[in-house]
Amino acid sequence: MEQDEAEMTEAQEAARHASARTARASALMQDYVELIDDLLSSTGEARPTDIARRLGVSHATAIKTIARLKREGLAHSKPYRGVFLTAAGHALANEVRARHRVVVDVLKALGVPPEVAEIDAEGIEHHVSDATLAAFEKFLGRS
Amino acid sequence: MEQDEAEMTEAQEAARHASARTARASALMQDYVELIDDLLSSTGEARPTDIARRLGVSHATAIKTIARLKREGLAHSKPYRGVFLTAAGHALANEVRARHRVVVDVLKALGVPPEVAEIDAEGIEHHVSDATLAAFEKFLGRS
DNA sequence: CGCAAAATGTAGGGTAAGCTACATTTTGTT
DNA sequence: AACAAAATGTAGCTTACCCTACATTTTGCG
Ligand SMILES: [Mn+2]
Ligand SMILES: [Mn+2]
Ligand SMILES: [Mn+2]
Ligand SMILES: [Mn+2]
16 A cells, blocks of 8 residues: 555656646747737837847747747738737736736745846746646735 | 846846756756655665556666766666665755655645645756745745 | 677757848938 | 948757667576
8 A cells, every 4th residue: 555655656756846847848939929018019010120129039040930820820920020929829828917916015025135036037927837827826815 | 228128027037937948957957866765764665666557657767867867976886786876866856856846745735636736746846946845845844 | 508688879950049140121301 | 322330040060858679788587
């Protein structure tokens, strides 16, 4: 019996790490759609150069990642014409933005300095499950 | 002046994403040293097969990552003889384990179900800065 | 001991994400 | 309109991390 439990724990541990790997793999897509949506809202256009600068990567890297966004049905664009989000991309951006805000607010509520909260949230947000998000919202009194 | 502020915000945003990328890059090393330290403590040896199984990856992948640990001065091993941690590796393992526990405890304190807390913490832990860790500890009343 | 099973290691391949360098197109300013 | 600057796109390279398949070594047992 302890053997079964030990095996379960081992499998659960493996599953935990697998979850973390999956979250890590989608983190980049999430940050891109959130940023593109921000740019579209605030300036009406999302240009590769601006995206690259805001993410701190080269424009070549941004263009390649945008190609992946398109492949995954989250964005579309014509050469030299800026990037736009599909309905799926826009929906994802909204989810991601909400999560980002809740994470920042929880960190600040726990006494983390605002600038630090922003920095840490940028990574943490991608690992917050729906259940944890719900708990966070409840904790913040927005249930 | 608003121009300067806008530029600063842009640079800060880029720095934020750069931080997240750095954390992502060291996440794997952290999980490995923590696990290796656990195995050494509990069973006296850390074999590639066990590491692989507990992480949910193939043993070939584990062996290659162990090679990286060695390259980075965190571990050492002789062929067919199991893996050991250097002083640096051991120190990192202790830091990482402490962080892991604090994150889990904070999540649980916020009402996240224990199993979910374990899953999410596996990813979140790598993005918790020292300042945030300190805030978490204070919040838990272990200041 | 000797052999089979388990563990370990190696080879080779795929995708993702980053970079620099260079080519092309568009934009903006005389 | 012409030219320079900016933006965009392409090519080619690197590193990380995952895999399967196969080779080798060690371990455990009859
Ligand atoms: Mn992020
Ligand atoms: Mn974000
Ligand atoms: Mn982890
Ligand atoms: Mn951990």
